[in-house]
Amino acid sequence: xxxxxxxxxxxxxxxxxxxxxxxxxxxxxxxxxxxxxxxxxxxxxxxxxxxxxxxxxxxxxxxxxxxxxxxxxxxxxxxxxxxxxxxxxxxxxxxxxxxxxxxxxxxxxxxxxxxxxxxxxxxxxxxxxxxxxxxxxxxxxxxxxxxxxxxxxxxxxxxxxxxxxxxxxxxxxxxxxxxxxxxxxxxxxxxxxxxxxxxxxxxxxxxxxxxxxxxxxxxxxxxxxx
Amino acid sequence: xxxxxxxxxxxxxxxxxxxxxxxxxxxxxxxxxxxxxxxxxxxxxxxxxxxxxxxxxxxxxxxxxxxxxxxxxxxxxxxxxxxxxxxxxxxxxxxxxxxxxxxxxxxxxxxxxxxxxxxxxxxxxxxxxxxxxxxxxxxxxxxxxxxxxxxxxxxxxxxxxxxxxxxxxxxxxxxxxxxxxxxxxxxxxxxxxxxxxxxxxxxxxxxxxxxxxxxxxxxxxxxxxx
Numbered sequence: 090x091x092x093x094x095x096x097x098x099x100x101x102x103x104x105x106x107x108x109x110x111x112x113x114x115x116x117x118x119x120x121x122x123x124x125x126x127x128x129x130x131x132x133x134x135x136x137x138x139x140x141x142x143x144x145x146x147x148x149x150x151x152x153x154x155x156x157x158x159x160x161x162x163x164x165x166x167x168x169x170x171x172x173x174x175x176x177x178x179x180x181x182x183x184x185x186x187x188x189x190x191x192x193x194x195x196x197x198x199x200x201x202x203x204x205x206x207x208x209x210x211x212x213x214x215x216x217x218x219x220x221x222x223x224x225x226x227x228x229x230x231x232x233x234x235x236x237x238x239x240x241x242x243x244x245x246x247x248x249x250x251x252x253x254x255x256x257x258x259x260x261x262x263x264x265x266x267x268x269x270x271x272x273x274x275x276x277x278x279x280x281x282x283x284x285x286x287x288x289x290x291x292x293x294x295x296x297x298x299x300x301x302x303x304x305x306x307x308x309x310x311x312x313x314x315x
Numbered sequence: 316x317x318x319x320x321x322x323x324x325x326x327x328x329x330x331x332x333x334x335x336x337x338x339x340x341x342x343x344x345x346x347x348x349x350x351x352x353x354x355x356x357x358x359x360x361x362x363x364x365x366x367x368x369x370x371x372x373x374x375x376x377x378x379x380x381x382x383x384x385x386x387x388x389x390x391x392x393x394x395x396x397x398x399x400x401x402x403x404x405x406x407x408x409x410x411x412x413x414x415x416x417x418x419x420x421x422x423x424x425x426x427x428x429x430x431x432x433x434x435x436x437x438x439x440x441x442x443x444x445x446x447x448x449x450x451x452x453x454x455x456x457x458x459x460x461x462x463x464x465x466x467x468x469x470x471x472x473x474x475x476x477x478x479x480x481x482x483x484x485x486x487x488x489x490x491x492x493x494x495x496x497x498x499x500x501x502x503x504x505x506x507x508x509x510x511x512x513x514x515x516x517x518x519x520x521x522x523x524x525x526x527x528x529x530x531x532x533x534x535x536x537x538x539x540x541x
Contacts, residue, residue, distance in 0.1 A: 095321055127354045128437050128466060129458025156438060158464050179468070181407065181438035209465070211354050212382060212407035212436055231457035231480065232355025238384050239435070240354060242405070254457065260486050262513070287488070 103217055106185035110220025117197035120303050121205065123183075123219050125243055126227035127236075128209030131253040133161045134286035135227065135295065136206060140168035142296055148199060152191050153206040154183040161206065171195060182213040185220060202303055211236070215243040222302070223248040230254050231261055234268035237275045244275045249282065251295060256285040329443055332411035336446025343423035346529050347431065349409075349445050351469055352453035353462075354435030357479040359387045360512035361453065361521065362432060366394035368522055374425055378417050379432040380409040387432065397421060408439040411446060428529055437462070441469040448528070449474035456480050457487055460494035463501045470501045475508065477521060482511040 114121045124132050136151060143149055150171040153161040162174035173191050175183060188205065205221065207214040215224075226247035228236055231254055237244040244250065250272050258265065265283075272279050282298060284291035340347045350358050362377060369375055376397040379387040388400035399417050401409060414431065431447065433440040441450075452473035454462055457480055463470040470476065476498050484491065491509075498505050508524060510517035 127435070127458075128462055129353065129455070155465055157467055158461075160461060160465070181436070208438070209353070210407070210436060210438055212434070213439065229355070229457060231455060231483070232353075235384075235386060236354055239381055239386070241383055257457070257483065257486055260483055 100216060103185050106189060107218035107220040110185055110189060111222075113197060114203070114220060114222070117200070119197050119200045119203050121203040121219070121221045122299075122302075123205045123207060123214075123221035123224045124227060125207045125211070125214045125224060125247070126209060126253075127211050127229070127232060130209070130227045130229040130232065131286050132206045132209070132227055133164055135251065135253065135284065135292075136165055136204060137168070138286055138289065138292045139204070139296065139299065140165060140170055142292075143168070143170070145169065147202070149202040149204065150195060150200050151204045151206065152183075152188060154187070154208045156181070156208060177208060181208060181210050182217050183207050183219060184217045188219050202299075211240040211243055215240075215246055225249045225251060227251040227253055228268070230257050230263040230265075230268075233262075234264045234271060237268070237271040241275045244272055244279065247276070247279060249280045249298065252281060252283045254285060254287070255283045255290060256288045326442060329411050332415060333444035333446040336411055336415060337448075339423060340429070340446060340448070343426070345423050345426045345429050347429040347445070347447045348525075348528075349431045349433060349440075349447035349450045350453060351433045351437070351440045351450055351473070352435060353437050353455070353458060356435070356453045356455040356458065357512050358432045358435070358453055359390055361477065361479065361510065361518075362391055362430060363394075364512055364515065364518045365430070365522065365525065366391060366396055368518075369394070369396070371395065373428070375428040375430065376421060376426050377430045377432065378409075378414060380413070380434045382407070382434060403434060407434060407436050408443050409433050409445060410443045414445045428525075437466040437469055441466075441472055451475045451477060453477040453479055454494070456483050456489040456491075456494075459488075460490045460497060463494070463497040467501045470498055470505065473502070473505060475506045475524065478507060478509045479512060481509045481516060482514045 126132050151165050152173050154175045156177055159174040162172050165172045175187050175191050224247040226243050282294045284295055352358050377391050378399050380401045382403055385400040388398050391398045401413050401417050450473040452469050508520045
């Protein structure tokens with residue numbers, strides 16, 4: 090069996106498991122979102138900002154993926170919601186099997202929102218469906234406005250681009266209009282929200298986006314391109 | 316054949332080809348360096364700064380890898396040195412076969428320095444030997460000081476860490492001492508140079524590091540850990 094055939098087999102097995110997860114999320118009314126970015130773009134920071142805005146009545150849980158360390162789970166656990174770290178031990182992405190294993194013992198009927206923080210990588214996570222209702226790609230303005238063109242798969246597959254670290258705009262050579270145009274070139278229907286996890290700017294817009302989708306519940310993005 | 320066995324076979328075939336490349340580089344006195352970072356950390360920018368400091372007598376060439384687009388090759392070609400883009404078409408890293416193919420038609424005897432810019436990814440490129448004398452990892456201060464702990468393989472395998480965008484230090488929550496300690500924790504022998512491709516600060520130290528190794532020629536890092 091050559092490499093391409095084996096990769097197709099792995100992806101097709103992953104798609105099958107992701108389909109089962111998606112069905113479970115829909116049956117239990119859980120909105121699952123898969124957050125993807127480069128290392129250090131701010132995934133954990135936006136999750137901190139999100140969780141701190143919730144009340145104990147919010148039925149939310151978080152899975153956070155990393156190659157090594159459980160630092161992110163420690164950062165997120167202090168808000169009192171269920172958080173589990175998935176340490177991949179070298180693997181460059183989360184897959185559906187890891188998510189299914191990490192859910193063991195959690196009652197999906199007690200949740201209406203599951204946030205998954207993927208491994209920091211703009212490439213490989215784009216290929217692995219986790220059963221999410223939508224992928225969300227985060228881009229930091231420190232990374233440059235060309236990234237949607239250079240890593241098109243993840244921008245094409247994401248419903249929303251969170252453009253983070255806009256507080257750095259005065260200090261970096263980043264063309265905001267060009268970044269928006271590049272994202273739209275790759276994915277005309279992509280939504281965009283500009284935020285700063287440092288200053289809090291735009292976080293209210295993200296929370297509104299999130300809560301609008303929570304009230305719609307799973308399936309809201311059945312018309313997404315992939 | 317299961318996935319792990321196949322991955323081992325792919326890596327062992329890559330190691331064989333990389334070994335052949337390394338021998339060719341050594342026979343021709345070519346210092347080959349493999350530059351790795353997250354997307355947008357500044358690999359192309361430091362190559363621009365490096366090439367602009369060379370004279371037409373410098374015998375240098377560049378290979379630059381990307382998933383899509385040949386923007387980087389266009390940025391680098393204007394300095395007049397041989398530059399080739401390797402577009403991986405979705406693959407998240409360069410491998411030895413891609414490098415060997417990209418060298419076709421170039422006379423190694425006309426070079427003493429080959430700079431390879433890998434795909435923007437802190438994970439997968441760490442596993443693929445390209446026949447280089449040394450890997451160099453670049454970290455942007457916008458990414459956070461925890462990255463050596465979270466992506467240990469690439470910091471362990473790199474001879475040098477280039478800490479880029481230090482002009483942003485006043486504007487980002489980045490603990491320089493902790494970043495250094497984290498890198499040393501993962502790889503006690505790692506060298507570190509702090510630079511800003513925007514202001515040019517520290518670029519002279521990098522050029523000195525590079526020129527010292529050029530005068531030593533290949534093999535200088537035979538005692539590197541991997």
